[in-house]
Amino acid sequence: MATGNGTLPTLHPVTGFKLGTASAGIKTPGRKDLVVMEIVKGSTVAGLFTQNAFCAAPVAVAKQHLASVSPKYLLVNTGNANAGTGKQGMTDALQSCDALAAVTSSNKVQVLPFSTGVIGEPLPIDRLIGGMPAAVAALSENGWADAAEGILTTDTRAKGASLRYGTDSKITITGITKGSGMIKPNMATMLGYVATDAAVDAELLHRALRLANEKSFNRITVDSDTSTNDAVILVATGSSGVTIDEETFDQFVSQLKTVFTDLAQAIIRDGEGAGKFVSVVIEGAVDTDEALAVAYTIAESPLVKTALAASDPNWGRILAAIGRAGLTNLDVNAVQVYLNSVLIAENGARAASYTEEAGQAAMQPEDIEIRVSLNRGQTQETIWTTDLTYEYVRINAEYRT
Numbered sequence: 001m002a003t004g005n006g007t008l009p010t011l012h013p014v015t016g017f018k019l020g021t022a023s024a025g026i027k028t029p030g031r032k033d034l035v036v037m038e039i040v041k042g043s044t045v046a047g048l049f050t051q052n053a054f055c056a057a058p059v060a061v062a063k064q065h066l067a068s069v070s071p072k073y074l075l076v077n078t079g080n081a082n083a084g085t086g087k088q089g090m091t092d093a094l095q096s097c098d099a100l101a102a103v104t105s106s107n108k109v110q111v112l113p114f115s116t117g118v119i120g121e122p123l124p125i126d127r128l129i130g131g132m133p134a135a136v137a138a139l140s141e142n143g144w145a146d147a148a149e150g151i152l153t154t155d156t157r158a159k160g161a162s163l164r165y166g167t168d169s170k171i172t173i174t175g176i177t178k179g180s181g182m183i184k185p186n187m188a189t190m191l192g193y194v195a196t197d198a199a200v201d202a203e204l205l206h207r208a209l210r211l212a213n214e215k216s217f218n219r220i221t222v223d224s225d226t227s228t229n230d231a232v233i234l235v236a237t238g239s240s241g242v243t244i245d246e247e248t249f250d251q252f253v254s255q256l257k258t259v260f261t262d263l264a265q266a267i268i269r270d271g272e273g274a275g276k277f278v279s280v281v282i283e284g285a286v287d288t289d290e291a292l293a294v295a296y297t298i299a300e301s302p303l304v305k306t307a308l309a310a311s312d313p314n315w316g317r318i319l320a321a322i323g324r325a326g327l328t329n330l331d332v333n334a335v336q337v338y339l340n341s342v343l344i345a346e347n348g349a350r351a352a353s354y355t356e357e358a359g360q361a362a363m364q365p366e367d368i369e370i371r372v373s374l375n376r377g378q379t380q381e382t383i384w385t386t387d388l389t390y391e392y393v394r395i396n397a398e399y400r401t
Contacts, residue, residue, distance in 0.1 A: 003269045003277045003366045006157040011144035012164060012172045016040030016237030017195040019143030021150035024131025026124055027079030027117060032150040034128065036100065036135040037074035037193065043237045045071050046206040047112070048213055050230035056083030057093040058113040059229060065097070065109045072110040074193065074233060075100050076151050077117075077128055078178075081229050084120040092123040099129040103136050116153055116178065116191055116229050148176040151191055154395060155179070157270050161262035165255050170240050171198045173259050177232075179267040192217065192232035192263060198252065199238030204245075208253050209234045216260035219383045221299050222271040268384045273391030276308050281371040283380040290327060290374075291381035297325040298370060305388035308368060313359030315344040322372060331376065338371040339363065 018038040026033045039045065047066050049059050065071065075096060082089045097111040115123065138146070148158035155178055162174040175194030200208065213232060234256075236244075244252045269277050280299045285291035298304055298321045307314040318337055323330070337345040339362040344354050362368075 003274055006270070008145060008148060008158050008160050009162060011148070011160045011162045011174050011176070013141040013144070014172050014174050014195040014235075014237060015141065015197050015239035016043060017197075017235055018139040018141050019147040020135040020138035020140065021143060021146040022131045022134035022138060024077065024127050024135075026077055026127055026131075031079075032146065033078045034131040034135050035074075035076040035147045035150040036132065036139065037076070037147070038104075038139050039070075039072055039074070039235055040237050040239065041072070043070065043235055044200055044202045044205045045236075046202070046209045046234045048209060048232050052230070054084060056081055056115060056119075056229045057085060057089035058082055058096075058115045059231060060090065061093045061097065062112040062114065062231065065112055069107070069109050071112045072106050073100055073104060074112050074114065075132075076114045076147075076191065076193075077123075078115075078151055078153055080115060080117040080121055080123050081119045082115040082123040083229055085122060088122060092125045095125055096123075096128055100132055100136075103132050112233070114191055114229070114231055116151065144174060144176060147193075148178075151176065151178040151193075153178065154272055155270055159263060159266040159270065161259045161266070163255060163259060165251075166242065170242050171252075171255070172196060172240070173198075173255055175259050175263055177263040177267060179270075191229070193235075194233070194256075194259060194263075195235040195237065196256075197237050197240035197242075199240070199243040200236040200252070204249060205234060205236050208244075208249070208256055211253050212256040212260040215257060216264040217267075219381075220264050220268050221296060221383065221385050222268065222274075265384055268386055271386035271392075272395045273389040273393070274386040275366070275389055275391075276387040277367045278308060278385045278387065279367075279369045279382055280385060281369060281380070281382045282374065283371065284374040284377055285379040285381070286374075286377035287379050288381060290377070291379050292383070294322055294325040294327065294372060294374070295381055295383045297321045298372070299383055299385035302388060305386070308363070308387035309389045311360070311363040313339055313344065313356070313363050315339070315350070315359070318370060318372075319345060327374075330374070334375040336373040336375070338369070338373075340365075340369050 097108040177192040282291040
């Protein structure tokens with residue numbers, strides 16, 4: 001199950017950034033499960049990583065390496081998360097960097113490793129290393145589509161976004177991501193890789209990444225679970241000859257946010273078992289924290305999510321979620337709740353204009369907006385989520401079988 005059009009858009013190549021994909025048989029023989037990305041010398045690289053205390057071994061290694069040198073290679077495997085694997089997991093993550101460095105005649109600290117898949121199982125390091133030569137041989141600036149497939153786990157479709165902007169479309173931004181379940185990023189995404197051919201210094205690039213990430217990947221939730229392996233990497237190769245400075249920074253960030261938002265929404269549209277794409281819009285909040293508290297309480301309520309799955313306008317569940325979101329001195333009589341354009345509740349009760357038929361009609365489309373007007377401030381925030389279906393339960397009940 002998934003919502004919307006799952007067609008992968010045109011992914012423009014980024015000069016100076018190559019991707020190669022291979023099948024290493026890490027979990028499923030014959031499946032694309034290994035991706036190597038090569039970064040041209042002189043690029044700048046920024047990254048954000050999971051805040052889960054049980055972060056995976058490759059996350060720990062990637063953070064260490066990124067802090068010490070400018071990376072030359074990104075190494076991604078699917079099928080095994082190498083998380084909850086103790087000292088052996090760290091050894092395997094470091095060995096994978098050593099192995100790719102040997103294949104590419106580089107230094108191991110120039111390699112950032114990433115893994116995704118089953119937690120708590122030893123990484124089949126021999127198979128991973130065995131697939132590296134084929135992935136390196138496949139390196140190409142046109143390798144985005146294959147790489148988008150090569151990083152998937154329970155996803156049902158590849159996810160990418162790309163645009164060009166500026167005079168003569170001189171600046172390109174292209175990215176891919178993966179994620180379907182265990183989705184509530186607390187800093188980044190599940191795995192995401194975005195590259196641009198603009199020249200951006202390290203400080204500006206990191207600032208741009210944080211700004212783009214905050215309103216995209218940090219505004220999605222499928223099941224409120226933050227992964228042990230979340231990471232997003234932003235690379236600026238500088239190959240276009242166009243430099244981003246303070247004067248052009250805002251425009252760059254605006255375009256970057258477009259790519260990040262497209263990627264984040266693609267994750268929700270392919271959420272495990274998803275039958276609905278749900279926007280939860282909170283307006284009239286005192287501040288961002290308050291707006292997000294209400295939004296996430298609604299979006300993560302199992303009762304709200306199952307009502308969405310049934311296309312049931314059970315608006316009482318939404319009111320209950322708002323009421324337990326922890327807002328101080330909430331005037332419930334000032335709150336208005338809408339399903340798409342249908343006003344369903346106001347003055348602490350069902351809206352006088354509401355009919356069950358109108359509510360049923362509002363719940364039928366794949367795309368649903370739950371809009372809550374708190375009417376106590378000026379802040380508005382939006383997050384995106386899914387419904388909760390039988391298929392989600394099946395996927396996660398059978399995940400290791």
